[in-house]
Amino acid sequence: MQLSLKQYRQIVVLTGAGVSVASGLRPYRGPGGWWADHPEDLEMATAEAAAADPMAPWRVFATLRKGVAEATPNAAHVALATAEAKMRPGTSLTIVTQNVDGLHQAAGSSNVIEIHGNLSRTRCSRTDCDLPAYRDRTTVVEALPRCPRCESPLRPDVVLFGEEMPARPMWETKQLLRDCDLFLAVGTSGTVSPASNFVRSAEYAGARTIFVNLEPLSPPNPAFQEQVLGPAESVLPVMLGVAGT
Numbered sequence: 001m002q003l004s005l006k007q008y009r010q011i012v013v014l015t016g017a018g019v020s021v022a023s024g025l026r027p028y029r030g031p032g033g034w035w036a037d038h039p040e041d042l043e044m045a046t047a048e049a050a051a052a053d054p055m056a057p058w059r060v061f062a063t064l065r066k067g068v069a070e071a072t073p074n075a076a077h078v079a080l081a082t083a084e085a086k087m088r089p090g091t092s093l094t095i096v097t098q099n100v101d102g103l104h105q106a107a108g109s110s111n112v113i114e115i116h117g118n119l120s121r122t123r124c125s126r127t128d129c130d131l132p133a134y135r136d137r138t139t140v141v142e143a144l145p146r147c148p149r150c151e152s153p154l155r156p157d158v159v160l161f162g163e164e165m166p167a168r169p170m171w172e173t174k175q176l177l178r179d180c181d182l183f184l185a186v187g188t189s190g191t192v193s194p195a196s197n198f199v200r201s202a203e204y205a206g207a208r209t210i211f212v213n214l215e216p217l218s219p220p221n222p223a224f225q226e227q228v229l230g231p232a233e234s235v236l237p238v239m240l241g242v243a244g245t
């Protein structure tokens with residue numbers, strides 16, 4: 001299937017772990033995911049553990065940061081960045097990603113909303129502190145880093161288990177979906193939140209909705225009108241009409 005992107009005004013692409021598998025990053029969640037093999041890390045990646053011991057998220061994510069620092073974008077990331085660059089003035093293609101690896105931006109995409117944060121960013125643990133989140137690729141953290149402005153512990157800027165998704169990116173996504181005319185979900189489960197909520201909003205707005213994944217939707221989600229099966233790095237370049245560019 002090849003889409004004619006010129007027909008669309010506001011495209012929203014939700015991406016998940018399946019998009020980064022070809023970059024050597026294994027999914028965190030689900031069967032065969034990182035957490036399933038590292039139950040002790042999973043316990044430390046929770047809001048509760050971080051509240052009891054602010055070093056807990058550093059211990060878990062220092063290892064994962066190393067994998068992200070070594071990964072490079074694959075053909076799926078590049079296809080999305082190329083498609084965005086080809087959008088005409090007054091139209092937009094926005095990526096809403098559950099991934100925390102920063103690979104969309106590394107591929108050149110500029111409209112990227114990160115709903116689970118970014119592993120290569122650090123922020124103050126106090127949400128009302130005015131220290132801006134900053135890029136940080138440190139992979140070895142021996143002592144708890146503290147905020148230069150308020151002395152609170154610093155933390156990786158990712159959403160821990162048991163935490164709400166950040167308000168601003170979720171609000172931005174809802175605004176976009178309200179007026180979207182093409183919605184793609186790529187490499188993510190189409191039946192659980194947030195994909196299941198996002199596709200319903202897009203469908204309500206009258207968008208064409210397409211599910212792209214290795215595995216078919218199970219159980220089926222009628223809000224997705226079409227389904228394309230295959231690895232994201234093979235499907236997207238063809239679907240977006242940017243193969244070989």
Ligand SMILES: [Zn+2]
Nearest residue numbers: 124129147150
């Ligand atoms: Zn602070």
